[in-house]
Amino acid sequence: MAMSIVAFENEKNLPLNELLLNVNENGIKRNIPALHEKWSESRCFSKYTPFPIKGGLVEEGAQLDQWASETEWFVKDMEWLLGLEHFRFWSTLVHNAGAIESVISFTQSAIPYYLSGVVRSSPNVFPLYSAALRRVLQVICRMITQHESDQCWIGKEYMGELLYKHYLISIPLLFDLLPVYGRENKHVLTLMLQTVFKLQPKYxxxxxxxxxxxxxxxxxxxxxxxxxxxxxxxxxxxxxxxxxxxxxxxxxxxxxxxxxxxxxxxxxxxxxxxxxxxxxxxxxxxxxxxxxxxxxxxxxxxxxxxxxxxxxxxxxxxxxxxxxxxxxxxxxxxxxxxxxxxxxxxxxxxxxxxxxxxxxxxxxxxxxxxxxxxxxxxxxxxxxxxxxxxxxxxxxxxxxxxxxxxxxxxxxxxxxxxxGGAVEEQSPGPSTVSAQPLSEEQKIEEQVQKVLDVLPHLGGGYVRKILSRYDGVEQAIAAVLEGNLPPDLAEADPTEPFIPADKLDSFFLETGIQRLNVYDGDEFDVMVHDTVKGVIKKGKGMPGGAKNLQQMLDDKSHVKEMKNRYQEYTNVCDDYDDEYDDSYDAMADSESKKIRLTAEMRNALVDELDDDEEEPEDEAPVGAPEKKPLDFCENPEVVRQRYEERRRSKFPPRQSGKPSEKDVVGKPKGQGQDTSVLQNRKHKGENKASRANHNRKQGATFKRNKGMIPS
Structure with a gap:
């Protein structure tokens, strides 16, 4: 079927997505969109393959010749794609998946900037590879170009959707371009990234x-x-x-x-x-x-x-x-x-x-x-x-x-x-005492203590396992805090304690002698240690003491000690101050506890004092009764009697035949009651609950204060 374009016209400067082209198909003229499958070229695009490298150098031979042949076709495909008209270029990219796959094959296999020396070292590879590198970058730049001319352009929103929907530009593609073109084409890649994210925010x-x-x-x-x-x-x-x-x-x-x-x-x-x-x-x-x-x-x-x-x-x-x-x-x-x-x-x-x-x-x-x-x-x-x-x-x-x-x-x-490099040596600070080198166990214990200072909830045995996997304390602490421990340590018990090796086990392995004493292997065991703490007593007496009775009797060192002790007592003064005793007695009397006395007890004391003043001690009557000491608590009968007298003084007895103001008793039953008595009874019935619990608490407090209830 023969089809040809009658004329490519875009007098209205329409974007590619709105442009229609006049087509003559077997003598029939019709309009077809400029972005259509009919304008896609059915070309089989070749894919790029990396050149052979061995030991950091290009490997010469048949494989390199094959690579050169395939790369030449790849460069021709890119040049042909760049030579297409605007509407054919976009129609081919959208409807022919082989075109974009060919471009991606190069970006995924290209040499990054840090391996560019390998390419420059081979005169057979460098020209051909540089041509492919340049053509691919040109194709990608044309893919993100919105305006090629006044008549060849695409709308911004439509172009962004076109790139995103058909995967013409993707984030993995951009990431592949960075190490390949990033160092020598920074300005181009900067414009490319800014343009892509402006065209399509979905990126x-x-x-x-x-x-x-x-x-x-x-x-x-x-x-x-x-x-x-x-x-x-x-x-x-x-x-x-x-x-x-x-x-x-x-x-x-x-x-x-x-x-x-x-x-x-x-x-x-x-x-x-x-x-x-x-x-x-x-x-x-x-x-x-x-x-x-x-x-x-x-x-x-x-x-x-x-x-x-x-x-x-x-x-x-x-x-x-x-x-x-x-x-x-x-x-x-x-x-x-x-x-x-x-x-x-x-x-x-x-x-x-x-x-x-x-x-x-x-x-x-x-x-x-x-x-x-x-x-x-x-x-x-x-x-x-x-x-x-x-x-x-x-x-x-x-x-x-x-x-x-x-x-x-x-x-x-x-x-x-x-x-394998050089380590900076830290100059030690000034020191007057030479420190002894630590043993291996002491160094490990010091590292364990540093970890426990930061992570006190861990066990000593668990910390030792962690330190055995890392080179320093900081790395071990960072691994624990970040939860980045190996699987076996992550599943282990973090509270596992450290149980040191039993010294008796090593003693048994060395000598073959098994000892079953609870004190075996301690710091005083002479069978395990060459030098032990303390003094080993052999025979009678103690080291440095007297060997026999005569030497013990001749030893007068304790006499000198006692003489020095008694010398301290020669400075004691024998003067006696009688005023000191009087002042002490007066102070004791002033600080003595005062006794709270009732009126009757106070009167009784006054009478006794008067009697003492009138009668001298040596003229006391023979049959006089002894003075009673103060009671520990006041007699309840006396308290009740005094309370009744106080009540009578406040409320004098009523006259016969005349009821009191607040009389609720009234006359005997059957004789009738006065109006005031009835009113008092009514008032009492209405207000008897105004004070809680019928004043039992107040009464109990009163009795306790008076000493009638032991507390």
Whole structure:
């Protein structure tokens, strides 16, 4: 069926999605949309395959010739795709899946920037690979170009939906482009990222998912290394090298993303990338470096890990620098970002190796000066803590309060003596006493005590198991706090105590003698220890004492001791002061307890005193009765009599035939009652409940105060 375009006209400058083309199909003219399956070319696109590499160099031979032939066809396909008209280009991308698959095959297999030296070293590979690299970038740039000319353009919303719906541009594709083009084409990639996210806001949600996957990738690499270490599997050199390259690829992708597209930094901060970076830096990269160094101390992959460290430092700096930029842009509302900046730096102190490298490349003093000038209301206690931790000397910045040797990586060096590099020696401070070296058991016990100071709820045996898996106290504490322990330790009992080995068992193994005494093996056992505490008594007497009776009698050392003792009593004064006794008696009388007396008792005492004054002691009558001492409590009869007299004085008896004002008794029954008596009875019945419990509590209190009820 023959079909041809009568004329390509777009006089109204319509977008591609609204444009109709006049078509002559077998003599019949009709209009077909410019973006249609009929304009898609049924071409079979070739896919890119990577060139053969062996030992870091291009492998010459038949495989390289085959790669060159296939890559030539791939370049021709890209050039042909670029040469299509605007409507044919988009129709082919939308309706021919092979076109975008061919582009993706190159981005997934291309050489990243850190391996570009391999390409430049081969004159047979470099020209052809450079052509493919350039053509693919041109195709992707045309895919995100909205206006090619006045007549060839696509609406913004429609183009964004077209790219997103047909997977022409995706977040994995953009991530693949970063390590391939990011270093030499920063301006192009920056415009590309900004254009894609403006065309289609849905890519932002996909970007969040991709960043979360990148975080999980860091944990996966760490888990892979730790699992091989726990299970006792010796990782091969190839596996370790692949992990090193994969680590650098992930780190460079993150670093380039935050550098080329700064708008992603708030999302990274929201997802908590700062602690993920520091933890991965301090644990995974260091451990991977040591494993590779143990296999080959001159491996080129050690340089890849150093490059990964630099990428992580740059990414971390870009993310936390967002808070500083916010402070400088709006100083009046800078308290919250300043506090967040200090919290991030404080949280990083659990990773001393990262802290040391970050302080070396990006001194914190400058950032803290900005906070002091821009945020006068900031909590300076936190600021001083961070400043002392980072800038207060090597020990405070790197060991977090513990005196231990810490690995100090340089930009172009390894990770210390444990991995083959050089370790900075800490000069000891001035000391006048030479400390004795600690034994291995004492060092372990000291480390256990440091962990228990931070985590007192753990058992001593459990802490020793954790320390046996990690290189230092800080790493062990960080693993426990982050819940990043190996599976066997995570399932173990955290309260497991430490039970030291029984000395009798080792004694039995060495001598074959089994002793069953409860005191065997203690610090006084001469059968186990060469030197014991205390004094060993042999025979009569004690060491240093008299050997016989004559020597004991001749020993007069105790006489000198007693003489010195009695010398102290010669300074005693024998003067006697009689006034001292009188003053003491007067003071005793004044401080004696006063007795509360009733009126009758007070009168009785007065009478007795009068009698004493009138009659001298020596003229007392022979038959006079002895004076009664004061009673312990007053006689209840006397109390009742006195109370009755007081009552009679207040309420005199009524006259015969005349009722009292509040008389409720009245006349005998049958003689009739007065009106006042009836009113009094009524008033009493209405108000008898005004005082609770018929005054029983008040009466009991009264009796107790008077001594009638023992209490």
């Amino acid at each position: 932002r949600q996909d970007l969040r998912v991709a960043l979360q996957y990148l975080q999980s990738t860091f944990k996966t690499i760490q888990l892979q290394i730790e699992t091989d270490r726990i299970d006792g599997n010796v990782a091969t050199v190839g596996t370790l090298n692949d992990l090193a390259v994969y680590t650098l690829d992930c780190c460079s992708t993150l670093s380039l993303l935050v550098e080329l597209y700064p708008e992603v930094r708030p999302l990274c901060s929201e997802l908590g990338f700062e602690p993920s970076i520091t933890n991965f830096y301090d644990n995974t990269i260091v451990l991977l470096y040591r494993n590779i160094f143990a296999k080959d101390n001159e491996s080129p992959y050690l340089g890849y890990l150093n490059s990964a460290r630099m990428e992580l430092l740059l990414a971390f700096r870009s993310i936390v620098n967002l808070q500083l930029e916010t402070i400088l842009d709006n100083p009046n509302d800078s308290l919250l970002p300043a506090d967040k900046f200090l919290c991030i730096l404080t949280e990083c102190l659990s990773d001393p190796t990262f802290v040391k490298d970050y302080q070396r490349h990006y001194p914190v003093e400058r950032d803290l000066d900005i906070l002091k000038q821009a945020c006068p209301g900031l909590d300076f206690f936190k600021l001083d803590f961070v400043q002392n931790a980072y800038c207060g000397g090597e020990e405070s910045a790197l060991t977090n309060g513990h005196c231990e040797e810490t690995i100090i990586p340089e930009e172009n060096e390894g990770f210390g003596e444990a991995t």
